[in-house]
Amino acid sequence: MPREDSQSADEAAIRSVINGITKAVRAKDVEAFLSHCAPDIVAFDMLPPLEQEGAETIRRNWDTALSSFEGTVEYEVRKLAITAGGDAAFSRCLAFFGGTTKDGKRIVNWLRLTLGFRRIDGQWKVIHQHVSVPFDMENGKAILDLKP
Amino acid sequence: MPREDSQSADEAAIRSVINGITKAVRAKDVEAFLSHCAPDIVAFDMLPPLEQEGAETIRRNWDTALSSFEGTVEYEVRKLAITAGGDAAFSRCLAFFGGTTKDGKRIVNWLRLTLGFRRIDGQWKVIHQHVSVPFDMENGKAILDLKP
Numbered sequence: 001m002p003r004e005d006s007q008s009a010d011e012a013a014i015r016s017v018i019n020g021i022t023k024a025v026r027a028k029d030v031e032a033f034l035s036h037c038a039p040d041i042v043a044f045d046m047l048p049p050l051e052q053e054g055a056e057t058i059r060r061n062w063d064t065a066l067s068s069f070e071g072t073v074e075y076e077v078r079k080l081a082i083t084a085g086g087d088a089a090f091s092r093c094l095a096f097f098g099g100t101t102k103d104g105k106r107i108v109n110w111l112r113l114t115l116g117f118r119r120i121d122g123q124w125k126v127i128h129q130h131v132s133v134p135f136d137m138e139n140g141k142a143i144l145d146l147k148p
Numbered sequence: 149m150p151r152e153d154s155q156s157a158d159e160a161a162i163r164s165v166i167n168g169i170t171k172a173v174r175a176k177d178v179e180a181f182l183s184h185c186a187p188d189i190v191a192f193d194m195l196p197p198l199e200q201e202g203a204e205t206i207r208r209n210w211d212t213a214l215s216s217f218e219g220t221v222e223y224e225v226r227k228l229a230i231t232a233g234g235d236a237a238f239s240r241c242l243a244f245f246g247g248t249t250k251d252g253k254r255i256v257n258w259l260r261l262t263l264g265f266r267r268i269d270g271q272w273k274v275i276h277q278h279v280s281v282p283f284d285m286e287n288g289k290a291i292l293d294l295k296p
Binding site: 042044045046047048049050051079081083084085086087088089090092094110112114116118119127128130132133134135136137140141142143144146147148 | 190192193194195196197198199227229231232233234235236237238240242258260262264266267275276278280281282283284285288289290291292294295296
């Protein structure tokens, strides 16, 4: 394929992985989420520690986070940009994440999400994830109510 | 070049860009930093807003941030991992960032840093930057004293 066609095919394939992740998060299906990740994924998450290494660690943390919600989780990706070339790619987007917890609290916020991909055996897998919110320098608090 | 050789050459080139950024941050040289960035860079920074678009915005914010320090800035990259393939690449690392402000405060913290690169006219340029610290779910505060 000419280079432009192969790039846009890669971008479409990665967009489809991100759609799969979106469905998995909404359904609180951690295994479906992890099916898009490499076993040695390293995540920089909103919550400590500084870094989380390996799919097993992420399985545990996502199980805890997602199971705290009652019913489905609301998840929406906005302003997605994908850069693909050869066997490496990355994406950035803003993501709306939220729902109602089992103890009745309504939690919603806009996150910044960066994903790093590698093509492994013909499939694009997430090998790096970075999710965050900014914080307020004055009071040291994470800012959870910013809107894009 | 065989694919492995070209990948490791790309990784070396990106490592050299990251070394250049390290020197620029230490010297508080915003122009040297920006020389490694594409004009349409999009940054997810530690401080609001959710996203910063364009080199000009980043110039302004970095000028403010770096000029608040007295003398040089301490900056050190740890656990750097680079994934390169074709004309896209990304890196992740932990970065120690700090110094003494002009009003005598000592500020140091470990950040998580993800960079997204595109090869433009043969040069690797940063087109995306994501810097963050995690936060404490209990008290809502950004956690600035985590160590790798």
